[in-house]
Every structure is written in structure tokens, then in C-alpha cells.
Amino acid sequence: MTGLLDPAILFFVFGVFAGALRSNLEIPPAIGKFLSLYLLMALGLKGGFALAAAGLTPAMLGSLAAALFMAFLVPALGYAFLRHRVSHFDAAAVAAAYGSVSAVSFVAATQHLENLGLAPGGHMTVAMVLMESPAILMAVLLANAARHASRAAIVVGAGQAALSPRAGAGGTPLRGILRESFTDGAQLLLLGSLVVGWVSGDAGRAVMQPFAGDLFKGLLAFFLLDMGLLVARNFADARRASPVLIAYAVLGPLTHAAIALALARLLGLPPADTALLMVLSASASYIVVPAVLRHAVPEANPSLYLGLSLGLTFPLNILLGIPLYTWLATAL
Numbered sequence: 001m002t003g004l005l006d007p008a009i010l011f012f013v014f015g016v017f018a019g020a021l022r023s024n025l026e027i028p029p030a031i032g033k034f035l036s037l038y039l040l041m042a043l044g045l046k047g048g049f050a051l052a053a054a055g056l057t058p059a060m061l062g063s064l065a066a067a068l069f070m071a072f073l074v075p076a077l078g079y080a081f082l083r084h085r086v087s088h089f090d091a092a093a094v095a096a097a098y099g100s101v102s103a104v105s106f107v108a109a110t111q112h113l114e115n116l117g118l119a120p121g122g123h124m125t126v127a128m129v130l131m132e133s134p135a136i137l138m139a140v141l142l143a144n145a146a147r148h149a150s151r152a153a154i155v156v157g158a159g160q161a162a163l164s165p166r167a168g169a170g171g172t173p174l175r176g177i178l179r180e181s182f183t184d185g186a187q188l189l190l191l192g193s194l195v196v197g198w199v200s201g202d203a204g205r206a207v208m209q210p211f212a213g214d215l216f217k218g219l220l221a222f223f224l225l226d227m228g229l230l231v232a233r234n235f236a237d238a239r240r241a242s243p244v245l246i247a248y249a250v251l252g253p254l255t256h257a258a259i260a261l262a263l264a265r266l267l268g269l270p271p272a273d274t275a276l277l278m279v280l281s282a283s284a285s286y287i288v289v290p291a292v293l294r295h296a297v298p299e300a301n302p303s304l305y306l307g308l309s310l311g312l313t314f315p316l317n318i319l320l321g322i323p324l325y326t327w328l329a330t331a332l
Contacts, residue, residue, distance in 0.1 A: 008111065008221040012318055015228020020235070027226040035223040039107050040186055041193045042212040043125060046110070048197020049205045050122025060123040062267040063277065067127035069263065070281045074256050075099025075135040078248070079142060085244045088146035092139040093293050093300035094245070097309045098252055099135030100285035101128055103186070104227060105314065109279040109322045111220060113272050116326065120272035125194055131280055132187060136292055143297040186288065224318075231315050237307025249308040253282035253317065257325055261332070275329035282321055284309035
């Protein structure tokens, strides 16, 4: 209940309410972009300062290994479940969105943990970056495989399988997709801020505290207001999805979080790291992955992978998931 009464969360709820009323309340896109970049910079600095103070530990390596494992496991499980229920392209795209991570959910979870006096390790910012791209890579590979299989079936049906020179051509250029995902501006800003915080240490923390610390809570609340308005606009797309996809958007994240909890307990990770690993595993990307998939997998339906992640999974994680995962990580 304490988490739900946090002012930032209440502003998110208010944004959803205002959007549902079709109010003309709107955050200008340029301000929304600034807020997202500010939060990423502040988050990277916090992680860098914490890394400088703690140094390299076995727990840190365990957390990063667990994050990388989940980054491959979640999209693989999602695709295996969805490929017989929707088209292979939609299955790959939805699995990629849910296999990647939401930076906003991570920021909100970090703030929630700090409010409870559970400061997470700065290395979890690195974990978030590690979990961003594997799902994109898997989606591109799966989509290319689906294209080849589709072309082969068409060629065989025409009785020309041995003669067609195009049976293996025309896939998405993997090098360009990988370059775009690894050089995404938001991701680079996060990593750059992490390095700046790590190098500058306590002296840098003191200098940046008025900007990256004191203003953080208020700007997070303003940003979540904008996100609430955006979520309200995506409810319609989520409602139009099939019952199977809606069930996946609700139950899939819970399953991913449960696996992350079991893995964290196996590795002996501290509660704060465990909670963040659960949040990352249960989150879905609605910025980086959809932007890449729109031209990497154009056959997929954007209203599915964007509508589900933003219209269902994101609000559920913000309102219920983060408090639940934090409680499980500390109680079990």
C-alpha cells in the first residue's frame, strides 16, 4: 500500500484517468523526451556512484550472469509458447518485446527500493543494459528463418525448389539491426552516465546531487504522468488482442519473475538485486524494441507487441508488480 501511495505512482494513475476521460491534457513531446533522457542519465550516475563505492564483488558477477541468462531464456520461452498461436512474425515480435526490458519500470523499482531503505547495487544498471539487446537479435534471426521457410514453401509449391536463386535471399540485414540496437541513443546515454559516475566517484556524487538526486523524484512523477496518458491511449489496442495474447501479457511476466526469483535464490543474490532482476525479467520494452522491429520485422503487427506491453504489462508492473516482486524478494 505504501508503494501505491507514492506520489509518482499516483501521478501515473492520474495520467491514466485523464487519458481515459479523453482530456486534452498533454505533455509536449520535446519535454517527454527530455524527461526520459534525464531519468536515464540520473539512473546511470547513481549506478556509477554505487559501483565506485562497492567495487567488483562475486555477488555482482552473479547478478550479471543471471541477467544475461534471463535475457535469452525469456524470449525463447515466449516464442515457443506463441509460435503455434499467432504467426511466426508476431510470435517473434511479441517475444522480443517481453524478452527485452523497460527502463521506466527499472527506474520506478529502483526508487521504490530506495524508499524502503534497500539500495540496489549499481551493477544492476549494467544488468539492464545487458538484457536489452539479446531479444532483438533472437527476433531478427527468427523472422529471417520464417521468411526463408515461407519462400521455400512457395517455391516448392511451384515445382521450382531446385531452380530458384532467391530461396535464401532477402532477409533483414543483421549487421545494421545490431548496430542500431547497440548504438541507440538512450542506451548510450545510460552507459556513458554509468561510466561518468564510476570514474568521478564520491566527488562527482556531491557535485551532481542537486541535479541528479534532489530533482529526481519530482521529474519521475512528471514523467509517469506522461506515461499514464500514453497507457490510456493504448488500452484499445490491448483490448483487441486475442485472449491468448492477453493471458500471456498478464501471466507471462509473473512466470518470468518467478523464474528470476528461483535463479536469484540459487545464486544467493541480495534482496534488492533479486527484486530488480524480477522486475527486469517481468518487464517489456515499448520504446527500443518496437522502434527496431518496425523495420526489422515489418510483417509483425505493431498493435500487438506495443499495445500489449504498454496497455497491459507496463501498468500492471507499475501498480502491482513492483510491490509484489519486492515483497517476495525480501520475504522468501
